[in-house]
Amino acid sequence: MSQHAVRPTPASPTPPDGHLLEVRDLHIEFRTGEGVAKVINGVSYHLDPGETLAVLGESGSGKSVTAQAIMGILDTPPAHISSGEIRYAGRDLLGLPEEQRRQIRGKEIAMIFQDALSALNPVFPVGWQIGETLRQRLGMSRTDARRRSVELMDLVQIPAAARRLGDYPHQFSGGMRQRVMIAMALAMEPKVLIADEPTTALDVTVQAQIMDLLADLRRDLDTAMILITHDLGVVADVADRIAVMYAGRIVEHADVRSLYRAPAHPYTKGLLNSIPRLDQRGGKLSTIRGLPPNLMRIPSGCPFHPRCPYAQQVCVDVVPHDLVLGDGRTSACHFAQEVRDDRAG
């Protein structure tokens, strides 16, 4: 990653209120024929220029939905943003007219999706798909767009980029396809890159390559990144901070080091304990008992209480608030201190 054809534009917008991107108390429901599913229940997080925030959680915890709400690509209906704010560089995105939001999409905030095979259009060559953004959004000529597409494909280390412009998505391997996806997202040099489980559909060895590429690009281009994942292993090397989501809420928020050292929410603790470790060979792998809740009938009190080894009566009755633990750490648990200090569990 030493010589890049593309250099970042150095100026990141300096947000007047401190954060580049901020989600505040976001609530999203899905109104379907069977009822209302409360998918996002008061999510708040922020992102500063150049940093990487990992959003961690099981499928259905609402991490992708939050990201799609930021991008403005949620299907409404069935989705309905009932309250909350999403601020980018001081502007409230949810209050903007669609045309202005569209201008932000791709240019300021871009997104990489999980399964590049289905996320790329199967009937257009990849060069065309990368170039489309440049032609349509930046008004580049065909020739310029093609040249720039080759540069972008070089940037994401696709071998023989110029010869592969005319190839279709299905002619690429999974890892190469995801690189195309990344090149497409970087086409307009966005300030924020949202990577929605970018490595889930890939082989383990390829996963590492893509994560390395993302980390390098993020550093070289000085892009802030939201990394959405359910894989704790992916997060450790790349992220600055971690937000753990459960049932549409952020249950724990901490910098990577302290979260790994001493998780302050029983759910995070459960996730960390369920990672197989070499020094525990032969032992039974620990799991979090039970299943994630049905979002149409979220349990009373703390939504994690039916699965929680620390649960008391108060957890059934009272919804826990974010408990501030210092160093910017929060945990939505009545017993956050105890959980953090309980090294045995």
Add this chain to the structure above:
Amino acid sequence: MFRFIVRRLLQMVLAFFGTTLIVYALMFAGQGDPIQALAGERPVTAAQRAYLTEKYHLDATGVGGFFYRYFDYISNLLRGDLGESLTGRSIGDILAAAWPVTIRLALIAIAVAVIFGVTAGVLAGIRRASVFDNATLLLTLLVLGIPTIVLAPLAQYFLGVKWQIFPPTAGADPDFFALLLPGIVLGSLSLATALRLTRTSVAENLRADYVRTARSKGLPNRRVVSVHVLRNSLIPVITFLGVEVGNLMSGAIITEGVFNIPGVGFNLFRGIRTEDGPLVVGIVSVLVVVYLVSNLVVDVLYAVLDPRIRYE
């Protein structure tokens, strides 16, 4: 691709011999005395009988005789000689007169299906569950539910006879206007199917992941729909229409019959009714070729439209 086409052409040769053999066998198996059938009620003299027996190789009997006559027929066919119908007219001449009429009718029907069916299908797909979508669903179900044998006479009676908007029958050498009503009736079935197919395909593709990607690139909605969604949605529709062109080219027996259009279907039906073996086998042999070629064209077209399909 080249190898695929060559292989398909070889398969077509087999299919051609297979189908013509079956049709030939069916048409002549049931006949008692072909010479008497040819002459009808009139008596046949010994000289005539001897001449015809010689001409059609009727002296060879059994399975061997059948194949002898079949290959004799095929070799004539391959030289472009379709033979004569029992009425003594050259089958080649009959087809040369009938085909342009059928092709005109087919083109009107396809135009109707494309212009109205595909357009309405795209709109219904975009506005799924809207009033327009439900209305077209009801109408297409109605059209699909009514067989042509009912729809054609109804259209003829109301639009042709009662209100006299269109000529009720076409007659010999019909012009464009005379073929318009039959064309619409014939096309209505393709229209309904094309509409349903387009609607489903558009609705499905609108939910595809690549649409989300296109949106997140910040493309305007009309570009997402008109470029990304349409290009994918029309693949099955164009395939269907291609097959449909092949079907329509082979004539529409009922529509041509009701509106008295001297097309291929009309002649084929007359041949079947009058037990005119040579005419039926002649027309069917040519139809088989038309059908095989149109299917090959559709397969090739499919590969051109969808880069994921590569025939090797």
